[in-house]
Amino acid sequence: MNNFIFENSTKAIFGKGCVKEYLACLLSHYGETVMLAYGGGSIKRNGIYSEIMAVLEKAGKTVVEFSGIMANPTYVKVLDGAKLAKESNVSLILGVGGGSVMDCCKAISLAAKYDGDIWDDFWVQPGVIDFEPLPLGVIVTAAGTGSEMNGGAVITNEELKIKTGRDYPKCNPKFALLDPIYTYSVPKKQMVSGAFDTLSHIMETYFAKPDESNVSDDISEALMKNVILNIRAAIRNPEDYTARSNLMWDATMAENRIIKLGKQTDFECHQMEHQLGAYTNCNHGEGLAVLHPIYYRHIYKYGLTKFKQFAIHIWNIDPTGKSDDEIALEGIEALADFIKEIGMPSKFREIGIDTDTDLKAIAYSCNIVPTAYKKMTHEEIFEIFKECF
Amino acid sequence: MNNFIFENSTKAIFGKGCVKEYLACLLSHYGETVMLAYGGGSIKRNGIYSEIMAVLEKAGKTVVEFSGIMANPTYVKVLDGAKLAKESNVSLILGVGGGSVMDCCKAISLAAKYDGDIWDDFWVQPGVIDFEPLPLGVIVTAAGTGSEMNGGAVITNEELKIKTGRDYPKCNPKFALLDPIYTYSVPKKQMVSGAFDTLSHIMETYFAKPDESNVSDDISEALMKNVILNIRAAIRNPEDYTARSNLMWDATMAENRIIKLGKQTDFECHQMEHQLGAYTNCNHGEGLAVLHPIYYRHIYKYGLTKFKQFAIHIWNIDPTGKSDDEIALEGIEALADFIKEIGMPSKFREIGIDTDTDLKAIAYSCNIVPTAYKKMTHEEIFEIFKECF
16 A cells, blocks of 8 residues: 545534434534525425424524535636625635535635635646635535535636645635435435436546555445446435435545545546536536547556456356456456446537537646556547547 | 444554554654653563664654553553653653553543543543544554544543443544554453454444344444454464454454444444453453353344344354244344353452452443443343343
8 A cells, every 4th residue: 555644624414304303403513604605496396405403593694695606617607606705804704515516615615715816826837825715515416426524625627627626635625414315315316416426436446556466455446336326226215314415425435535635546537527527518427428438448558467356246247258458348348338327428529519629629628647557648539539439 | 334434533554564664654644752652561571562662763753652551551650641742741641562552551641631520521421522632543452342443532530439321423544554563562361352342343233133134233243243253264374363353353353344334233242341340350351251141132133134143144054943041142142142152250259259249239330331232230230140140
């Protein structure tokens, strides 16, 4: 195992009824004014909004609403939120939603306490945060990104056409409330997309050195198998509490830093998808679904041991009488088949990206990850993009 | 998954050279006087003591030594340590050792800041700690208990013949330094005993409800397989860094609360071993090794689904043409065989417990765990003890 440092400051409160049971107590640690941040308003239709407002009102809080946080949250939206938080003297941001809301709120929590330009100072390159961001608590309503238990925030700078993320431990939410029942009303397409994002996070962590025994990889395998089993179960029955609760905690475990310990990670696929998102606003999980098998066919020879292990341990490929290459490729095929089985796209056309898109510009705007099994070139990324049609 | 709350405040710093690289920086957050707490002095023979003292001296700290912490640390020893810490106006306890040292130091950190009797108020029954214990940092030199990343402390009250533990999050070490190379000099018997303690912690967590898909159980399976693989590797070559690092992090992961999330646990075997330890001072890991297979043969029918899963997933038992009972029992036999393979005892006589021991008194002094698959009676525990000859 490689050397590492681990800490995680978020308090995670998980299970049915947790908002009603614990939110009031959590709110009591903060001042009078709470900024309630959310997305397009689905929480008003499914009753979550009124459940939370009832707690806020009973706690005597002044509520400042900040709604309309979009998928692929923009830097402009972050600045709007920070302005509102400053003007309203907010004591706590309460983000209610999925990854987009949580990521936007983390960036707001920084910008609300910073006089400079957070994009320039903390996103263009890593910075040092020597101040306390505005406290943030989150209530998760869509599982997938695992943003609830790390300091990571992916923000899109529309003007510069850059979608990128940083993980600052100081941006970890103070608390995260995770009620699997809150995810019942997420439409199938979005549920599957979120769960595939989780699977992608685990694969991106798994497919990098070292290749010798490493308990973090073993835990990743356990998580991958659990995600696969429970995506299937949640598709069969969207109100299967066991499936929803596993998918929800899988998402958190995939991104609370545990499975990254003692190892390198890849995340090149995420870099490619981020720039696709920045240029085309495509759905994150769907972009990843298209890219993953094609990317892996390009790189598997450079990480053959791990790709073979992936095939055998995750997809139960029988290795008898097959070469390592054949086994590895069967594993990638099994992943591609699974993507189709759960109704996710395999081609760019299915996610609204057509041949008119300037794929070369997108490819050349991608970050290159040095720790991937095969360090990509921008030309190789362009080739991968072309194969996605 | 059952409802849960998770948080863990310990900062874990892992890998070769971590003490030299990070201890000075960690010490800078605390005052002048450091209590250096350790066991029988093996750290003086293997060079760890001088490495740590060099850092403490360079940092200009006044060092108060507290040595001689024994296996199965006693309440009397805790009180001695607390008296010394109070008298010397200690700012930080730095515990260097394995589980016994860490547990003793946690109890000292409480007692040093408490005017009452910590045994009565926090160990006889759970109490509320509404004060800050003396800060504790640990340097792990023997892997096994996982005490470095929780607030648990098992203390033996010799007068009352009770060995028991509590887990208070406020007692979590502030930091834990884990250098796998520090464990190279641990003798084989002690290394295997520690690793079996880890395996026991995982099994005790695994063998309880729920029995439906639960990612925490899947992670437990990953950890068990990693421990088994790497005990074998570390026996073959005690200086196998990969094996030692996996065993060290497995121990932490087994007891940092992660695998307990969303489920009940058993830990009846630990309760039995604790009382054996209180009466006979037997080695903890060895006591567990004797008890586990016999205990499991008594309870497997009450958790047949999980015992069958254990046999197939952990020990690769072929289920073809066998009844569930046969599969489950083959898994328990595989565990018993593994215990013999790694040179651990299977009988009480091998760990110095003979027929003169008042096993009935020990059995009737054991705590009963209500969440085990089969809630024991004291008479059943007595029967299990008798079968251990």
